Amino acid sequence: MAVDLGGLSAFVAVARAGGFRDGARASGLSASGLSEAVRRLETRLGIRLLNRTTRSVVPTEAGLRLLERLTPALSEVEAALDVVNGFRDRPAGTLRLNVPVSAARLVLPRIVPPFLAAYPDICLDVVAEDGFVDVLAAGCDAGIRYDERLEQDMIAVPIGPRVQRFATAAAPVYLDRHGRPGHPRDLLDHACLRGRFASGSMTAWEFERDGEIVRIEPTGPLIVRVGAATDLAVDAAIAGTGVISLFEDWLRPHFDSGALEPVLEPWWQGFPGPFLYYPGRRYLPAPLRAFVDFIGTARGGP
Numbered sequence: 001m002a003v004d005l006g007g008l009s010a011f012v013a014v015a016r017a018g019g020f021r022d023g024a025r026a027s028g029l030s031a032s033g034l035s036e037a038v039r040r041l042e043t044r045l046g047i048r049l050l051n052r053t054t055r056s057v058v059p060t061e062a063g064l065r066l067l068e069r070l071t072p073a074l075s076e077v078e079a080a081l082d083v084v085n086g087f088r089d090r091p092a093g094t095l096r097l098n099v100p101v102s103a104a105r106l107v108l109p110r111i112v113p114p115f116l117a118a119y120p121d122i123c124l125d126v127v128a129e130d131g132f133v134d135v136l137a138a139g140c141d142a143g144i145r146y147d148e149r150l151e152q153d154m155i156a157v158p159i160g161p162r163v164q165r166f167a168t169a170a171a172p173v174y175l176d177r178h179g180r181p182g183h184p185r186d187l188l189d190h191a192c193l194r195g196r197f198a199s200g201s202m203t204a205w206e207f208e209r210d211g212e213i214v215r216i217e218p219t220g221p222l223i224v225r226v227g228a229a230t231d232l233a234v235d236a237a238i239a240g241t242g243v244i245s246l247f248e249d250w251l252r253p254h255f256d257s258g259a260l261e262p263v264l265e266p267w268w269q270g271f272p273g274p275f276l277y278y279p280g281r282r283y284l285p286a287p288l289r290a291f292v293d294f295i296g297t298a299r300g301g302p
Helices: 005-017 020-027 031-045 061-087 101-106 112-118 172-178 184-189 230-238 248-257 286-298
Strands: 050-052 057-059 093-099 122-128 142-145 154-158 163-170 192-196 205-209 212-216 222-225 243-247 261-263 270-272 275-279
Touching (some): 163 248, 184 205, 222 230, 230 248
Parallel strands (some): 093 142, 192 222, 192 243
Antiparallel strands (some): 142 275
16 A cells, blocks of 8 residues: 555644644645545545544544554654755754743743844744643644653753743732732732633742742632733733732833832742753754754853
C-alpha cells in the first residue's frame, strides 16, 4: 500500500486540534480540504479513524493507536525535510511556540521583534494559554514554562529575566478607605482579586521575608481566569475594587503612573524565571535552532 502522507498529515492535524476548523487554522489548510483528505484516508484503510459529532471530533480507538505511532514518525519526516534548510543562506519556515499569557506579555516582546528582524524568512506562530500541554501533541515545536511545570525529558533553556517577583498592589483610593496592610495575614480582612487556572485550581498567595514564609487563602469579590482575563482584575484593582497579586513587571507601569500602590513590598517573593523547552532530539528544525541560538546570544550564553 502506497503511503498517503497528505492524508496522514491531515488526520494528525485534525486529531491534535480536536476539530476540522482548529486543524485548518493550525495547518494552514482549509477545513473542507482536511475533511476530504481524512475521508479518503479512511476509505483507503477501510476503518473509521475519527468520530464526528456536531460538537466535537475525537479519534476512535484505531485512530488513537495510529496517532501514537504517527507522531514520532512524522516528527522524523519533518526533521529529515528540514535538512534542506542547511543549504539555505538563512533559516526559513514556521516556528510554533506554546507559551503562557504572562510570557507572551512580559518575555516575548523584548525578543520577538529583533529575532524576526534577524530571520526574515521565519514565521513565528505563538499560541498563548496557561494550561499545561504536551507541545508535540499540540503540534508545536517548543514551549515556554516555569521550572515546576517542565517535563523531565525535555531540554530547557533559560529565556527572559532569571528572577521575577509576585507583587501585591491596590489603588490608593482603596487603601485610603480600608487601610494599608502591615503583614500578609492582614489581607484576610481585605477584598482580594484572585485568579483561577484552567484546571479549576486557585493557588494560595505566598509571601516571604527573612526566611519566614506565609501562605494565605484570601477571599474577595472577583475571580478571573488566569491569563485570559487577568487584565480585568488589573482594571478592577485600579478602579479601587480590591487588592491584586500579580507579576511585578505586569503591574510596574501602573506603579509608575500612580494608578496602583505597592502593598507589602518587603514580603514580595522572588522565583526563577521561565525556560524555553523542547524535545531532546538529534536534529532540531532550523527555525527552532535559530531561536535557541538567538536567545542564547541575547543572554550572553552559549
